[in-house]
Amino acid sequence: MKRALIKLHIAVFLWGFTGVLGRTISLNEGWLVWWRMLLTVVTMWILFGATGKIKKISARQFLTIGGIGVLLALHWLCFYGSIKYANVSIALICLSGSGFVSAILEPLFFGRKINIKELFFGLLTIVGIFMIYQTNLHFSTGFYIGILACFLTVTVSILNKKIVDQYQPESFTLYQLTGGFIGLSVLMPFYNHAFPAITWLPAGREWIWLIVLAWFCTIFTFILYTQALKKLSAFTMNLTLTLEPVYGILLAFVIYHENKDLSNTFYIGFLFILFAVFLQTLSLARKRPGTAAAPLPKWWQFRIKGQK
Template sequence: MKAALIRLNIAVFLWGFTGVLGKEISLNPGWLTWWRMLITVVTLWVLFGFQNRIQKISGKDFIRIGFVGFVLALHWLCFYGSIKIANVSIALTCLSTSALASALLEPLFFKRKINSREILLGLLTLLGVGIVYYTNLHFSAGIYIGLLAMVLTVLTSILNKKLVNDYRSDTITIYQLTGGFLCLSVLMPLYEYIFPAQNHIPIKLDWLWLAVLAWVCTILTYFLYVSALRKLMPFTMNLTLTLEPVYGIVLAFILFHENKTLSPYFYIGLLLIMVAVFVQTRSLVKENKTQSGNLSST
């Protein structure tokens, strides 16, 4: 149990570190995302190939899984865009609202009612985002893009829930990232036309940071997360995941001194968001335990 918790915290810390790497890499958001996915996809095909873990699927299934990967690619594109336009702290604060947004959007996909608690927590989150926005107007464009990144990651999560019962996790991972990379590659000429880049190929330390981003913060964290998932309770998993933006923001404060460019009210808004996420996480776990108890008694 202790070893699993350590692995989970390492994975969450590394996910928080992706924002720092995104700021450090000189490429624009589109090419940063493209190179990250290229390195990750090639590595996974080689690694899974040696381990005989590549499961053949139909073209229809590949399109189904690959589309979710395209949504994920767009999420990364917007996430790094928010970092480049604003900063790491703003991007991660917007991303931290995803748990509550998921609670409000999932009923639309799974046809269930939104309860009053979720509405109240959603309003509390909205208040937190509002405080962050109106007291940091110089980062308004980055906040808009960060919130779009949040919506895209929620959509990715919802679509993945429709896949997990039909395919193995490693099958979803490799075909999802492959499909996302192919779709992004098709999109890149249009992206380059709208947002022309000075550099298309990584320079100097960019190669190192991209390798860390792909191998450590993407592939290694996947294995750490999956291994921890087998040992830990859902509440522990979900609660620990809420630390991702906290880790990332602390790192941004230490490495880039972003606290000097943020309004003091930023911390109030972030605190309101984190409280809402914690309460929602706790409530969801209680509901799952109640449902499990009811099922076992029938």
């Protein structure tokens, strides 16, 4: 149990580190995501192929899974774009609005009533985001892109919920990222024309950071997370996952001193968001803790009710 918890915290810490790497790598958001997906997909085909974890699917199934993967690639594009136009803290704060978006969109997709409690928790995060936005207007462009990233990640999550149980996690992840990479590759000439990049090739140490992003923050965390799933309860997984944006923001403060670029209201707005997370945690704690598998994080979008 203790080893599983350590693995989970390492995985969550590495996910929080992805935002910092997005700022460290000088490539624009388009080429950064393209290289990340290329390194990840090639490595996963080799790794999962060697271990016999790839299951064949039909062309129609690939188009469905891969199409969602394109949306995932666009989410990453917007997430790193938010970092480039604002900073890591703003990008992560925008993603915290996914609870509110989920509370509205999921009932529409699954034909259920809106959960008032979920909607209330989501509204608290929106209040926090709005407070931060109002006093950091110089980051407006980053905010808008970050909100779009939030909508995209919720959309991917909802679409995945409809089909994910039909596939093995390794195969589903591989085909989704492969489809996303193919779609992004088709998009990149147009994107690069609209937003010309100084260079499309990583320079020097940026190769190392891209490998860290692809191998450690994507593939390695996937392995750690799936191992932890077998030992820990869904409640423990959900509770620990709430630390991801906290880790990311603290890392941005320590490494890039982003706290100097943010107004004092940022902390008040952030407290609103943390309060919403706290209330949600209490809500989960009152339910009987089960041992069912918790969701995979936003990189794969395997989510359960209540997870942001």
